[in-house]
Amino acid sequence: MGLSRWLGASRDVLTAGLQDCFESIERRDKEVHAWVKVQPDDDCGPGPLHRVPFGAKDIMETRGLPTEYGSPIYRGRIGTEDARIVTELRKLGGMLLGKTHTAAFAYVTPAPTRNPYNLNHTPGGSSSGSAAAVAADMVPLALGTQTKGSVLRPASYCGVTGFKPTFDLFSMTGILPFARSLDTIGFFTHTPADMRALWAALGHDREVEAAPVLGAPATLPPVEPAMAAAFEQSIATLQRSGVSIRFFEIADMLATLAAAAHVVMCYEGASVPD
Numbered sequence: 001m002g003l004s005r006w007l008g009a010s011r012d013v014l015t016a017g018l019q020d021c022f023e024s025i026e027r028r029d030k031e032v033h034a035w036v037k038v039q040p041d042d043d044c045g046p047g048p049l050h051r052v053p054f055g056a057k058d059i060m061e062t063r064g065l066p067t068e069y070g071s072p073i074y075r076g077r078i079g080t081e082d083a084r085i086v087t088e089l090r091k092l093g094g095m096l097l098g099k100t101h102t103a104a105f106a107y108v109t110p111a112p113t114r115n116p117y118n119l120n121h122t123p124g125g126s127s128s129g130s131a132a133a134v135a136a137d138m139v140p141l142a143l144g145t146q147t148k149g150s151v152l153r154p155a156s157y158c159g160v161t162g163f164k165p166t167f168d169l170f171s172m173t174g175i176l177p178f179a180r181s182l183d184t185i186g187f188f189t190h191t192p193a194d195m196r197a198l199w200a201a202l203g204h205d206r207e208v209e210a211a212p213v214l215g216a217p218a219t220l221p222p223v224e225p226a227m228a229a230a231f232e233q234s235i236a237t238l239q240r241s242g243v244s245i246r247f248f249e250i251a252d253m254l255a256t257l258a259a260a261a262h263v264v265m266c267y268e269g270a271s272v273p274d
Helices: 011-032 084-091 128-135 152-158 192-201 225-240 251-270
Strands: 035-038 053-057 095-100 141-146 161-163 184-189 213-217 244-248
Touching: 011 035, 035 128, 053 128, 084 095, 084 141, 095 128, 128 141, 128 152, 128 184, 152 161, 152 184, 161 192, 184 192, 225 244
Parallel strands: 053 095, 053 141, 213 244
Antiparallel strands: 035 095, 141 184, 161 184
């Protein structure tokens, strides 16, 4: 069930929801491979996320659970403390359900995870397991990270909602760095409504005083017709919802920015100590 149904639910509903998660994992993870380890911590205190299970990407330190960075080099490594974001969710009552697969060191070598909607397709990376676990109804909430596209890409591929907050809003302490000037924590939920509910539970929700204005490319870079149609449909949906769209000729700029980001990412990645 979606996150919105977990928040504030009775103990019976929460217990039934957790059982549904276990059944989904038992039924589907043999072929999806979203999880490195499922080991729920049932020591949940009060809070807006009371007994809401969540998965944590395997570059996040977790006390008593594998933290292997998606690499055979670190297979069997067990964390001795929690990353700051894991601690924050625990303090809000969240239940760490386990660790989700990541591309090795959150870079290129893919995780064993498959796309729940088509096992022959990629779930996207590098937060592969987190997106797939939410998409397969194994958990209502999962943590990921993004350096360039590692939250938004797998969310799109797996048909769930991914959100990358403002850079540095959440501490990256206890998370394996890649490029420190780009690394950002991200979240996965089933729907945008679930993400809004999570945002409120995290204490960051606020009323929007004016209708939002979004920027969009006036001319798309070369993409397949299906992608162009999906983009145009999204723009139309936003406009019908009252969102103002401001169009810019930024296709060439996007390519330049992407190339510059890649240089920064590779330079900073090469400087991370062993």
